[in-house]
Amino acid sequence: MNRTSLALFMVLFSPLALAHPSKHHGGFLAAIAHLLSEPDHLAMALIAVVLGIAGARLVRRRASARVQHKRR
Structure with missing residues (x-):
């Protein structure tokens, strides 16, 4: 599976990963x-x-x- 399809898969299925959705009833600010x-x-x-910083580095x-390497 290439990176693009893996990223798309993760984005599409991320809403299914709610561990406890009942705690987010107050809207966006309550969720934050x-x-x-x-x-x-x-x-x-x-x-x-x-992990993001390490990956960027x-x-x-x-x-x-x-x-x-190209300059040599």
Whole structure:
């Protein structure tokens, strides 16, 4: 499965991943407040940020290595 189809699959099926939808009855701001007040949600958000930063650094490092390799 290539990256594009995997990303599309994840986007299409993400609404099915609600762990406890009954806590989000207050609208968007209540949902954000709930996500920021639960330690398990904060841990998952932190993991996502760390993985995003690590992925961005890896992509940049590979791109700069490619550019340097072409200069030789």
